[in-house]
Amino acid sequence: MKISINKAHFPVTVLGPGRRVGIWLQGCSIGCKGCVSQDTWSVDPGRDMGVAQLLSWCRQTTGCKLDGITITGGEPFDQPPALAALLTALVQWRSHDKLDFDILCYSGYALANLQRKHSGLLQQIDALIPEPFVQARPLTHVWRGSSNQPLVLLSERGRQRYANHVDALAQASDKRMQTMVDGNRVWYVGVPARGDMAALQAACEGRGLAFSEVSWRP
Numbered sequence: 001m002k003i004s005i006n007k008a009h010f011p012v013t014v015l016g017p018g019r020r021v022g023i024w025l026q027g028c029s030i031g032c033k034g035c036v037s038q039d040t041w042s043v044d045p046g047r048d049m050g051v052a053q054l055l056s057w058c059r060q061t062t063g064c065k066l067d068g069i070t071i072t073g074g075e076p077f078d079q080p081p082a083l084a085a086l087l088t089a090l091v092q093w094r095s096h097d098k099l100d101f102d103i104l105c106y107s108g109y110a111l112a113n114l115q116r117k118h119s120g121l122l123q124q125i126d127a128l129i130p131e132p133f134v135q136a137r138p139l140t141h142v143w144r145g146s147s148n149q150p151l152v153l154l155s156e157r158g159r160q161r162y163a164n165h166v167d168a169l170a171q172a173s174d175k176r177m178q179t180m181v182d183g184n185r186v187w188y189v190g191v192p193a194r195g196d197m198a199a200l201q202a203a204c205e206g207r208g209l210a211f212s213e214v215s216w217r218p
Contacts, residue, residue, distance in 0.1 A: 002048040003082035006040045006074055007187070010061045014178050014190035015143060016104045016127075017161060018067025021058050022189060025074040025083075030108040034135030036188075036197060039215040040074035051085045055093060064097055068161075072106040077118055087124040102126040102161050108133065111152060126158035127151060139193050142168045 004026040012022035026040055026047045035041075058069070069090055076083050090103060104127045107114060111130040114122060122128065129149055137146040142165055144151065151166050153159045170176065170191070177190035188200070201211055 001051045001082055001085035003051050003054065003079060003086055004044065004047045005049055005054065006047060008054065008057065009180060009187070009189065010066070012070060012178070012189055014176055015070040015072065016068050016102075017165065020068040020070050021062060021066055023054070023069065023071050025071065025076050025079060027078050028073055028075040028108070029078050030075055030132060032108055032133040032135075035133060036192060037073070037215055051082065051089050054086065055089045059093070064099060066101050068102040068104060070104045070106070075108055076105055077107050077109055077114060077121070080118060080121065084121055087121060091124050102157050104129070111150070122154055126155045127153055127162045139170055139191065142170045142174065143191060144170075145191050
């Protein structure tokens with residue numbers, strides 16, 4: 001089974017608790033206004049890879065020492081068969097190697113929509129952050145971009161690990177972004193507050209680092 005991937009990274013520490021594998025899927029049919037990951041919107045067959053290959057990368061990169069997997073995008077539920085194959089592979093890896101990582105998934109679809117159309121997929125996820133990003137609503141809670149987005153606990157593991165985070169506020173002093181460099185590209189991972197990316201770009205340009213293109217504008 002092939003799955004379309006924008007990027008994957010470890011460790012990610014700003015999209016869920018602990019040291020996590022972050023997997024960004026490629027392709028999104030929703031296109032929320034103000035999304036900071038517009039580079040993940042287009043469907044690109046050139047980014048397809050085997051689920052087995054992705055799982056092998058997760059094993060090798062983490063050494064089986066990880067706290068969780070965060071799946072985002074793009075829109076994960078725009079690839080339901082591929083997402084199902086990935087979730088099955090992750091759950092089997094966790095069980096076979098007797099690991100205790102959790103699986104957190106983001107989606108821009110409404111929770112009711114996901115429960116109606118993808119109940120089987122939700123059974124393999126520990127925690128879910130659904131609903132579209134709404135730029136007009138403030139960032140209020142940890143790991144969520146706008147105040148309409150809940151943190152939904154879907155399993156016993158999810159309830160144990162995320163119960164204290166459901167109502168946790170995103171304080172100004174909290175770390176919300178992390179930076180990584182890949183060749184000539186700089187990746188900013190996390191959930192920025194309104195105006196953070198423009199301020200970051202201005203600060204970099206003030207130091208002589210110009211961005212030729214950015215993911216948060218068309």
